[in-house]
Amino acid sequence: MSGSKKSGNVIVKYLPVYFVLLAIAGLEIVLAYQGFSPGVLIAILLALAFSGGALAVMYFMHLNEERRSLFLTLIPAVIFVLIMMNMLWSDSFRLLHMKPFAH
Amino acid sequence: MSESEVTLHGAGGALIEGSPYGIPSRKLTMWLFIISDAITFGALLFGYGYLRTASSDWPAPFRFNPSILNVMFMTFILLTSSLTMLGGVDAAKAGDKAKARRFLWSTMLLGVIFAGLHIREWIGLIDEGVSLFQNPWGSPLFGATFFSITGLHLLHVTGGVVAIAVVSRGFSRGKLTAGHVEATGLYWHFVDLVWMFVVPLVYLLNLAR
Numbered sequence: 637m638s639g640s641k642k643s644g645n646v647i648v649k650y651l652p653v654y655f656v657l658l659a660i661a662g663l664e665i666v667l668a669y670q671g672f673s674p675g676v677l678i679a680i681l682l683a684l685a686f687s688g689g690a691l692a693v694m695y696f697m698h699l700n701e702e703r704r705s706l707f708l709t710l711i712p713a714v715i716f717v718l719i720m721m722n723m724l725w726s727d728s729f730r731l732l733h734m735k736p737f738a739h
Numbered sequence: 740m741s742e743s744e745v746t747l748h749g750a751g752g753a754l755i756e757g758s759p760y761g762i763p764s765r766k767l768t769m770w771l772f773i774i775s776d777a778i779t780f781g782a783l784l785f786g787y788g789y790l791r792t793a794s795s796d797w798p799a800p801f802r803f804n805p806s807i808l809n810v811m812f813m814t815f816i817l818l819t820s821s822l823t824m825l826g827g828v829d830a831a832k833a834g835d836k837a838k839a840r841r842f843l844w845s846t847m848l849l850g851v852i853f854a855g856l857h858i859r860e861w862i863g864l865i866d867e868g869v870s871l872f873q874n875p876w877g878s879p880l881f882g883a884t885f886f887s888i889t890g891l892h893l894l895h896v897t898g899g900v901v902a903i904a905v906v907s908r909g910f911s912r913g914k915l916t917a918g919h920v921e922a923t924g925l926y927w928h929f930v931d932l933v934w935m936f937v938v939p940l941v942y943l944l945n946l947a948r
Contacts, residue, residue, distance in 0.1 A: 654821075661811070661938065682940075688935045692928055698764050705759065
């Protein structure tokens with residue numbers, strides 16, 4: 637071993653997060669076969685995906701161990717841009733039917 | 740900014756501001772790349788969502804066997820590769836080159852298996868007649884969105900495997916530091932994160948009944 641410090645058993649430390657992420661992935665598949673309406677299913681799947689994503693960012697990517705300023709710079713910016721993208725939706729539907737909403 | 744908030748570096752006595760986030764610039768750059776990439780994937784998924792909602796004949800081709808079984812296995816592989824990457828970063832920080840190399844090569848192997856499974860899935864769909872602009876089931880845009888989103892993700896996985904190979908080799912030879920391994924690890928976890936959104940939105944919303 638050429639190391640200067642002994643590495644800890646980080647895999648054991650993050651094993652609970654790994655199992656929770658696997659459980660979320662499994663739950664998504666089970667719920668997808670339960671016959672929910674598309675709107676309800678999208679809401680459930682997105683909630684689970686965001687939960688899994690948050691766990692991955694906070695623990696696997698260690699954002700919870702960084703300064704709060706990094707979190708406050710990165711995450712609100714992403715959320716803001718993703719929400720602002722939805723401004724395009726109304727125009728997209730209007731263009732699809734080739735008529736303004738007023739008609 | 741007061742003088743107490745700046746750090747003195749270098750023999751030349753140049754005044755350089757301290758890192759605002761307390762992390763190396765390499766790591767901050769990777770974070771900035773990741774959020775821009777997250778927005779790129781977000782735009783693709785929003786575009787796909789719009790097209791899917793606007794099309795009355797959107798195909799739902801994914802059967803439990805083989806597609807969803809394949810996706811379950813791919814998810815397991817990618818999540819496990821995140822775990823091995825954590826081990827690689829930890830070993831690299833501890834200076835244990837042999838252990839770091841083992842973990843990084845395990846991560847690469849899992850990445851290659853994931854890419855192989857993904858390509859198998861693509862070949863299966865292509866054999867069924869799906870291409871970028873046509874398919875036997877409905878809206879011709881299905882192929883364009885499916886191959887664009889999963890293709891960009893596959894490109895990220897492939898790029899990640901190459902990056903890990905380069906960083907692993909450089910770290911073993913002492914040319915790269917644990918910081919490089921950590922930044923590569925951040926990228927790999929992001930690839931995993933994107934897959935968590937691709938599976939429900941692209942596969943599970945289009946299940947064959």
